[in-house]
Amino acid sequence: MALRTRIALTFLVLLAAVLAAALLAVSRTNQGNAAVDAEHRLDAGSAAFSQLLSSDRRVLRQAARAVALDYGFREAVAKSDTETLVSVLQNSGERIHAGLVVLTSLNGQVIAASGSHLKPGTRFRLPPVRTDADGDYSTGVIVDDGRIYQLVAVQVKSPVPVAWIAMGFELDAAKANDLAQITGLAVTLAVKSAGRWTDVVSTVPTGTLRQSDVQTRRIEMTITDDFEAVAILSRSLAEARAPFESLTRVLFKIAALGLVAFALAAFWLARNITQPLQDLTRVVDKIRGGDYDVSLHVHRPDELGVLAEGLQLMQTAVQSRDQSIRRLAYEDSLTGLMNRTAFGAALDQALTEGGATIAVAVINLERFRRINEHLGYSVGDAVLTKMAARLAAVPSVHSAAARLAADQFAAFTRLRDVSGLQAWGSSLVAALAEPVFVEAQPIDISATVGLALATASGGTADELMRCADLALERARREKRALALYEQTFKPAARDQLSLLGELRSAVEHDELRLFFQPKIELLTGRVTGAEVLLRWQHPTRGLLGPAHFIPFAEQTGFIRQLTRWTLDHAIAQGAEWHRLGLALPLAVNISADDIGDVKLDARVATLLMRHRLPPALLTLEVTESGFIEDPTRALRMLDAVAALGVTLSIDDFGTGYSSLSHLARMPVNELKIDRSFVLGLESDPEFAPVVRSAIDMGHALGLKVVAEGIENEGSALRLRGLGCDIAQGYLYAKPMPLAALELWLQGRERVPVIAVPGDFKIEEVADTVTLIRY
Amino acid sequence: MSARRQRYVAGLLAVLCAQAGFAAAVAVKVTTRSGGAVEDAVVVFDPLDATPPPSHDSAIIDQINREFVPRVSVVRTGTTVTFPNSDRIRHQVYSFSPAKPINLKLYAGSPETPVVFDHPGLVVLGCNIHDNMVGFVGVVDSPYFAKTSAAGTASLTIPAGHYRLHAWHPNASAAFAAQEVTVEAAALSIALTLAVDGSSAAVAAWPE
Numbered sequence: 001m002a003l004r005t006r007i008a009l010t011f012l013v014l015l016a017a018v019l020a021a022a023l024l025a026v027s028r029t030n031q032g033n034a035a036v037d038a039e040h041r042l043d044a045g046s047a048a049f050s051q052l053l054s055s056d057r058r059v060l061r062q063a064a065r066a067v068a069l070d071y072g073f074r075e076a077v078a079k080s081d082t083e084t085l086v087s088v089l090q091n092s093g094e095r096i097h098a099g100l101v102v103l104t105s106l107n108g109q110v111i112a113a114s115g116s117h118l119k120p121g122t123r124f125r126l127p128p129v130r131t132d133a134d135g136d137y138s139t140g141v142i143v144d145d146g147r148i149y150q151l152v153a154v155q156v157k158s159p160v161p162v163a164w165i166a167m168g169f170e171l172d173a174a175k176a177n178d179l180a181q182i183t184g185l186a187v188t189l190a191v192k193s194a195g196r197w198t199d200v201v202s203t204v205p206t207g208t209l210r211q212s213d214v215q216t217r218r219i220e221m222t223i224t225d226d227f228e229a230v231a232i233l234s235r236s237l238a239e240a241r242a243p244f245e246s247l248t249r250v251l252f253k254i255a256a257l258g259l260v261a262f263a264l265a266a267f268w269l270a271r272n273i274t275q276p277l278q279d280l281t282r283v284v285d286k287i288r289g290g291d292y293d294v295s296l297h298v299h300r301p302d303e304l305g306v307l308a309e310g311l312q313l314m315q316t317a318v319q320s321r322d323q324s325i326r327r328l329a330y331e332d333s334l335t336g337l338m339n340r341t342a343f344g345a346a347l348d349q350a351l352t353e354g355g356a357t358i359a360v361a362v363i364n365l366e367r368f369r370r371i372n373e374h375l376g377y378s379v380g381d382a383v384l385t386k387m388a389a390r391l392a393a394v395p396s397v398h399s400a401a402a403r404l405a406a407d408q409f410a411a412f413t414r415l416r417d418v419s420g421l422q423a424w425g426s427s428l429v430a431a432l433a434e435p436v437f438v439e440a441q442p443i444d445i446s447a448t449v450g451l452a453l454a455t456a457s458g459g460t461a462d463e464l465m466r467c468a469d470l471a472l473e474r475a476r477r478e479k480r481a482l483a484l485y486e487q488t489f490k491p492a493a494r495d496q497l498s499l500l501g502e503l504r505s506a507v508e509h510d511e512l513r514l515f516f517q518p519k520i521e522l523l524t525g526r527v528t529g530a531e532v533l534l535r536w537q538h539p540t541r542g543l544l545g546p547a548h549f550i551p552f553a554e555q556t557g558f559i560r561q562l563t564r565w566t567l568d569h570a571i572a573q574g575a576e577w578h579r580l581g582l583a584l585p586l587a588v589n590i591s592a593d594d595i596g597d598v599k600l601d602a603r604v605a606t607l608l609m610r611h612r613l614p615p616a617l618l619t620l621e622v623t624e625s626g627f628i629e630d631p632t633r634a635l636r637m638l639d640a641v642a643a644l645g646v647t648l649s650i651d652d653f654g655t656g657y658s659s660l661s662h663l664a665r666m667p668v669n670e671l672k673i674d675r676s677f678v679l680g681l682e683s684d685p686e687f688a689p690v691v692r693s694a695i696d697m698g699h700a701l702g703l704k705v706v707a708e709g710i711e712n713e714g715s716a717l718r719l720r721g722l723g724c725d726i727a728q729g730y731l732y733a734k735p736m737p738l739a740a741l742e743l744w745l746q747g748r749e750r751v752p753v754i755a756v757p758g759d760f761k762i763e764e765v766a767d768t769v770t771l772i773r774y
Numbered sequence: 775m776s777a778r779r780q781r782y783v784a785g786l787l788a789v790l791c792a793q794a795g796f797a798a799a800v801a802v803k804v805t806t807r808s809g810g811a812v813e814d815a816v817v818v819f820d821p822l823d824a825t826p827p828p829s830h831d832s833a834i835i836d837q838i839n840r841e842f843v844p845r846v847s848v849v850r851t852g853t854t855v856t857f858p859n860s861d862r863i864r865h866q867v868y869s870f871s872p873a874k875p876i877n878l879k880l881y882a883g884s885p886e887t888p889v890v891f892d893h894p895g896l897v898v899l900g901c902n903i904h905d906n907m908v909g910f911v912g913v914v915d916s917p918y919f920a921k922t923s924a925a926g927t928a929s930l931t932i933p934a935g936h937y938r939l940h941a942w943h944p945n946a947s948a949a950f951a952a953q954e955v956t957v958e959a960a961a962l963s964i965a966l967t968l969a970v971d972g973s974s975a976a977v978a979a980w981p982e
């Protein structure tokens with residue numbers, strides 16, 4: 001039910017109830033009052049009636065006495081002078097307008113009569129005789145000749161009683177009306193004669209007295225053995241109620257009018273309240289729907305006005321908050337570019353629209369971390385802001401630019417054809433390559449760009465960006481400013497999530513296998529150790545090489561788990577061999593990500609301790625890329641690991657851009673020349689001086705120099721000639737599983753022997769585990 | 775009053791004695807049905823044997839303290855009655871009785887003329903201005919009558935012979951049935967019962 005109806009109805013019902021109660025009370029009271037009133041009127045009327053009759057009796061009695069005492073009359077009585085007597089009776093009757101005057105003998109025989117057909121000698125029944133101070137008299141009601149009289153008779157004494165003279169007033173209709181008028185009651189005179197009641201005179205229609213709503217008072221006038229006369233005074237209750245009922249009717253009318261007026265007022269008032277509420281509700285609905293431009297037209301001085309005002313303020317506040325939330329949600333607060341979410345949505349939108357070739361670029365600001373560290377975050381932020389501005393200002397057609405992460409940006413554009421891709425990528429690189437000036441200080445910064453094209457086969461924004469990411473990774477790995485995603489990079493982006501899941505499962509279900517590739521000392525041909533390589537015994541795809549999952553693991557950060565697994569199993573295997581008397585140093589690859597793991601040293605120490613492998617039998621191979629991000633911290637970690645007694649080796653030397661100063665400070669024991677040099681040496685004799693320089697530098701730093709990827713005897717000879725210490729490659733042995741390695745080792749003439757340190761002990765200090773050598 | 779009554783009785787006795795030469799003493803006692811003495815009851819012996827001669831007696835009915843004294847009188851037909859007024863107020867003595875209608879104008883002291891009761895019957899006396907004054911005069915032909923004392927008794931001397939005995943009292947509710955009485959030389963006692971019980975408002979009818 002609507003509020004309006006409810007308010008109005010509630011008050012209406014309440015009012016109706018109150019009115020009904022009041023009316024009921026009034027009505028009840030009136031009924032009671034009417035009954036009491038009728039009762040009072042009857043009492044008063046009866047008293048008046050009796051008084052009137054009594055007064056009549058006095059008049060009659062006095063008149064009768066006057067006649068009875070008259071000497072002449074008595075003489076006439078004595079003489080039985082009937083004619084005279086009749087005249088006297090007539091005369092005396094006329095004096096008081098008595099309808100009936102009768103003279104009887106003491107035994108009731110009519111002597112003379114006036115106003116009646118009573119014949120002398122007939123019997124006339126006098127009413128019962130009473131006696132008072134004035135003597136005997138007879139009084140009562142009689143019926144004579146069908147008429148009813150109130151009669152009073154006194155004795156005629158001469159001087160002893162000789163006769164009765166009776167005088168009566170007729171109780172006719174006129175008299176009854178008089179009585180009724182004076183008493184205010186209906187008057188009915190009834191007599192019972194010969195056992196039958198007859199209403200002789202009545203001022204009300206016959207039968208009235210028997211009605212239920214008539215109150216009566218019965219006044220006995222005369223009662224003898226065979227005759228009764230009563231007066232019945234009555235009052236109709238309806239009549240008594242009439243004034244009260246008229247009052248009640250007036251009240252009812254007032255109540256009805258009041259109800260109608262109240263209903264109108266209540267509905268008007270309720271509407272006055274609910275109409276603005278409905279307006280406000282509509283406004284609230286619109287605000288909920290995100291429409292903040294609704295203006296409220298409720299201008300009232302009451303609470304609703306205040307509410308409307310509050311709503312208006314709230315609308316403004318919600319609008320501004322909504323905008324800021326949208327900004328936060330879809331905009332990078334620092335640069336004002338889109339954030340990842342908004343960019344993804346915009347890209348998805350563009351992909352759905354189609355019609356043009358969409359190219360996506362993921363851009364990484366190189367060395368940005370160092371800017372933050374060395375110049376402060378405010379400078380870093382300034383750099384980011386400027387770079388964002390430049391990106392946004394790239395003149396080529398681009399649809400959107402975004403900041404994805406701290407130093408990562410993205411942009412996508414619609415290309416007319418594929419050929420424009422390279423140009424767009426270059427323009428991005430060019431735009432971002434210029435030094436940035438912050439507070440007049442030039443800051444050198446460069447950007448690496450990974451590009452991906454939306455293929456005809458489609459794909460989501462997420463997939464496209466992932467591809468661009470991979471391209472970026474490749475560019476960074478290859479130290480190039482720009483790389484384009486190629487299908488061969490890796491499995492389709494769509495498969496990546498499942499690949500990650502499978503990798504996890506591989507770790508859990510021991511689908512990973514350790515392969516070993518021996519390292520051979522070039523001068524002596526003896527085995528100096530083996531590099532541990534990882535293979536994946538995939539349940540459906542068979543044995544997978546590292547290229548199938550290591551780059552992916554590095555991208556996703558899963559490489560740490562793989563490294564951990566590899567370390568665990570390699571150290572366990574080394575320890576096993578050690579117990580069997582085979583001291584074969586094993587080299588495990590550590591990724592750049594692992595170097596960033598602050599607990600790497602502790603992990604290695606724990607594993608060594610657990611498997612009881614002498615640290616000297618473990619070599620960790622670290623690529624130069626591990627030093628790019630944070631060389632200082634990487635050095636600290638390498639120092640910590642070296643402190644354990646573990647041998648450190650620089651892998652893929654020559655491909656990175658590690659500075660020689662770093663190299664000098666690194667606590668490494670070994671240097672592995674990248675296989676590209678070995679391959680180059682084969683095809684181009686010009687490479688020889690470079691390789692020699694590298695080898696010489698290694699030696700100069702007191703490091704062993706290892707060459708890998710040696711596939712033929714020529715290369716081996718050349719490297720030996722250049723002074724390389726140790727070789728690794730298909731020429732000597734492919735990477736092989738454990739059993740094959742053991743067979744291979746047994747097939748060697750010379751069992752590898754290296755000096756193994758004696759006892760060692762690992763001590764735990766806080767959460768840092770330090771291996772102390774004795 | 776008692777002295778006057780004795781005087782009448784003595785007169786009667788003298789007459790009787792003179793006519794018959796012998797007489798008998800008759801004692802009458804009148805009681806109510808319940809045995810109470812009835813005063814002022816009148817007993818009359820009507821001689822059946824002879825008609826007595828008219829009387830020329832005189833009698834007095836006084837008015838004292840608004841009462842006729844005596845209240846009940848019995849006189850022989852032809853008796854002259856004087857109505858003196860001993861009160862200091864006036865009275866107007868009247869009677870509507872057919873035996874002797876009387877209307878003495880208001881007077882004090884002795885009236886101008888006495889009244890001769892010349893017809894037998896009952897004469898009810900009243901005073902027109904004093905309703906309560908009632909007197910009864912029984913007018914009889916027989917010279918043998920008496921009125922009972924407060925004890926309800928009366929004594930008279932009646933010559934021997936046959937008589938019809940009547941008894942009357944103003945308040946008797948039923949008429950006394952007359953009876954034959956034979957008087958001989960011997961003394962006679964007669965006991966009568968009259969219905970005097972105050973139940974009747976009317977004055978008892980005078981025996982015919």
